[in-house]
Amino acid sequence: xxxxxxxxxxxxxxxxxxxxxxxxxxxxxxxxxxxxxxxxxxxxxxxxxxxxxxxxxxxxxxxxxxxxxxxxxxxxxxxxxxxxxxxxxxxxxxxxxxxxxxxxxxxxxxxxxxxxxxxxxxxxxxxxxxxxxxxxxxxxxxxxxxxxxxxxxxxxxxxxxxxxxxxxxxxxxxxxxxxxxxxxxxxxxxxxxxxxxxxxxxxxxxxxxxxxxxxxxxxxxxxxxxxxxxxxxxxxxxxxxxxxxxxxxxxxxxxxxxxxxxxxxxxxxxxxxxxxxxxxxxxxxxxxxxxxxxxxxxxxxxxxxxxxxxxxxxxxxxxxxxxxxxxxxxxxxxxxxxxxxxxxxxxxxxxxxxxxxxxxxxxxxxxxxxxxxxxxxxxxxxxxxxxxxxxxxxxxxxxxxxxxxxxxxxxxxxxxxxxxxxxxxxxxxxxxxxxxxxxxxxxxxxxxxxxxxxxxxxxxxxxxxxxxxxxxxxxxxxxxxxxxxxxxxxxxxxxx
Amino acid sequence: xxxxxxxxxxxxxxxxxxxxxxxxxxxxxxxxxxxxxxxxxxxxxxxxxxxxxxxxxxxxxxxxxxxxxxxxxxxxxxxxxxxxxxxxxxxxxxxxxxxxxxxxxxxxxxxxxxxxxxxxxxxxxxxxxxxxxxxxxxxxxxxxxxxxxxxxxxx
Numbered sequence: 001x002x003x004x005x006x007x008x009x010x011x012x013x014x015x016x017x018x019x020x021x022x023x024x025x026x027x028x029x030x031x032x033x034x035x036x037x038x039x040x041x042x043x044x045x046x047x048x049x050x051x052x053x054x055x056x057x058x059x060x061x062x063x064x065x066x067x068x069x070x071x072x073x074x075x076x077x078x079x080x081x082x083x084x085x086x087x088x089x090x091x092x093x094x095x096x097x098x099x100x101x102x103x104x105x106x107x108x109x110x111x112x113x114x115x116x117x118x119x120x121x122x123x124x125x126x127x128x129x130x131x132x133x134x135x136x137x138x139x140x141x142x143x144x145x146x147x148x149x150x151x152x153x154x155x156x157x158x159x160x161x162x163x164x165x166x167x168x169x170x171x172x173x174x175x176x177x178x179x180x181x182x183x184x185x186x187x188x189x190x191x192x193x194x195x196x197x198x199x200x201x202x203x204x205x206x207x208x209x210x211x212x213x214x215x216x217x218x219x220x221x222x223x224x225x226x227x228x229x230x231x232x233x234x235x236x237x238x239x240x241x242x243x244x245x246x247x248x249x250x251x252x253x254x255x256x257x258x259x260x261x262x263x264x265x266x267x268x269x270x271x272x273x274x275x276x277x278x279x280x281x282x283x284x285x286x287x288x289x290x291x292x293x294x295x296x297x298x299x300x301x302x303x304x305x306x307x308x309x310x311x312x313x314x315x316x317x318x319x320x321x322x323x324x325x326x327x328x329x330x331x332x333x334x335x336x337x338x339x340x341x342x343x344x345x346x347x348x349x350x351x352x353x354x355x356x357x358x359x360x361x362x363x364x365x366x367x368x369x370x371x372x373x374x375x376x377x378x379x380x381x382x383x384x385x386x387x388x389x390x391x392x393x394x395x396x397x398x399x400x401x402x403x404x405x406x407x408x409x410x411x412x413x414x415x416x417x418x419x420x421x422x423x424x425x426x427x428x429x430x431x432x433x434x435x436x437x438x439x440x441x442x443x444x445x446x447x448x449x450x451x452x453x454x455x456x457x458x459x460x461x462x463x464x465x466x467x468x469x470x471x472x473x474x475x476x477x478x479x480x481x482x483x484x485x486x487x488x489x490x491x492x493x494x495x496x
Numbered sequence: 497x498x499x500x501x502x503x504x505x506x507x508x509x510x511x512x513x514x515x516x517x518x519x520x521x522x523x524x525x526x527x528x529x530x531x532x533x534x535x536x537x538x539x540x541x542x543x544x545x546x547x548x549x550x551x552x553x554x555x556x557x558x559x560x561x562x563x564x565x566x567x568x569x570x571x572x573x574x575x576x577x578x579x580x581x582x583x584x585x586x587x588x589x590x591x592x593x594x595x596x597x598x599x600x601x602x603x604x605x606x607x608x609x610x611x612x613x614x615x616x617x618x619x620x621x622x623x624x625x626x627x628x629x630x631x632x633x634x635x636x637x638x639x640x641x642x643x644x645x646x647x648x649x650x651x
Contacts, residue, residue, distance in 0.1 A: 456516075
């Protein structure tokens with residue numbers, strides 16, 4: 001029997017579609033929500049029904065608690081899945097869901113509240129015997145000696161931030177005063193709380209997270225780790241499991257720390273505990289996120305556990321079975337994120353409309369996409385287009401499979417990071433698994449001249465299509481012009 | 497008839513790759529592949545007339561492909577709407593004026609279409625590379641112009 005008859009997904013894009021698919025497999029009727037910018041979005045078409053929640057601006061739609069709750073009540077949903085981002089870690093929203101008599105697919109609201117305070121989470125982890133990055137455990141005052149005692153370079157972080165947002169690097173004592181003012185101002189405007197703390201900047205370092213799944217009966221499954229060290233702007237682009245950087249003893253130490261951090265809160269549902277790992281394999285707690293992660297699919301591929309389905313079952317009160325509790329990791333999985341971003345221009349977001357969309361398939365390939373051909377990309381939202389995941393028997397085979405899958409990938413209309421990803425799978429440090437969070441800055445760099453051979457190939461393609469378009473009917477639109485020309489050319493050739 | 501076409505990428509003249517050939521697979525999307533007998537590379541070609549974007553290994557590469565007549569026309573466009581000061585635009589090739597998009601007194605934004613000329617069976621928009629006020633329109637739609645005909649004067 002399905003855990004719920006109807007479930008509302010308070011999100012958009014690929015993650016809304018991921019939850020819709022889980023609902024279908026569980027026999028639940030999925031309901032989506034949409035802003036005015038998403039009337040024709042893919043997630044709307046795949047749900048059984050969709051409720052309008054407001055104008056394009058996230059604050060007035062996907063972040064509007066009252067509008068989302070009203071949509072859920074209107075649609076007859078029994079539960080709400082928040083996806084990631086938007087309202088997924090908002091304790092006020094989680095409470096409102098419960099007040100409305102609906103089931104919240106997430107941890108208790110009080111847990112969201114306590115983990116949302118990164119500084120308090122840092123203190124709790126330390127008290128539980130988990131190593132934390134050297135730095136302050138109380139809100140910073142204006143006394144510069146606090147920072148000088150930590151040493152430089154260091155990072156200022158917003159206590160209400162997380163996920164790579166609200167961070168500022170400070171390299172020397174002279175920068176402290178200005179950096180503090182700026183960090184507090186940014187934190188206040190972005191998170192409504194100007195509290196900041198400081199951590200010593202560790203480098204070289206890897207970013208490794210442990211996947212947890214807990215039920216309402218006190219059972220906690222540890223479902224392996226993911227290495228998320230390839231980042232731009234402190235945000236992840238590539239994730240893999242298992243981490244190529246750790247052996248059994250470090251892995252067990254990470255799992256033990258993750259269990260200890262989870263033990264500091266009343267927790268059920270899916271969660272991730274994030275750590276930094278230094279060159280000597282020491283690990284340091286960063287933060288705990290009690291929601292589905294973007295990169296959850298990597299864990300699903302190696303463990304065979306459907307994390308989204310279990311989130312929903314656990315929310316309905318089902319206990320985790322032994323098959324989930326003792327799920328082992330098999331083979332190697334890698335995810336790359338396809339973003340509408342320009343890697344040749346500092347990964348700046350690009351907007352527009354997708355004209356061509358060819359995704360890879362075949363053995364060991366999974367694509368979770370939120371867009372398709374002819375999708376307009378609303379500028380209001382995250383530029384994530386799709387997640388391309390591969391699974392193979394071991395890491396070298398997974399890298400080969402990823403390279404093959406990227407070669408099958410064709411996206412037209414907007415610049416994406418696909419070119420960077422294709423470069424990455426040939427980069428020696430990635431192929432060897434010997435990379436750290438500095439890879440993009442140190443190896444991809446900023447100078448991206450177009451190689452001679454690529455110029456010549458681009459010229460070959462352009463002149464061929466132009467030559468064929470000389471026979472194009474006049475007044476054709478840009479989109480169809482080349483196409484009609486080819487059709488004309490084919491007809492002429494056939495008549496010869 | 498590609499003999500007089502010039503290919504430019506990042507403002508440099510480029511020669512096509514020797515031994516490579518383009519095959520169209522999906523004309524509606526401009527999707528095809530480059531082959532040389534030993535290897536193949538998927539490629540997307542979008543655009544029309546002289547301006548194309550070729551997506552190769554995930555990178556969007558703007559490519560212009562122009563005949564010498566089109567290059568002359570671009571020269572005329574630049575002359576008509578030079579970066580600074582008053583400028584007179586004269587046709588540098590014979591052609592048919594299809595439409596005139598501006599009138600005297602209009603203020604035109606940078607990139608706005610001034611008029612459309614048909615030459616070599618191709619329609620070409622003459623665009624304003626800077627903002628300015630139109631002080632004279634010397635041609636009408638349907639009019640055939642010869643080399644040296646004054647087209648539009650910008651303040």
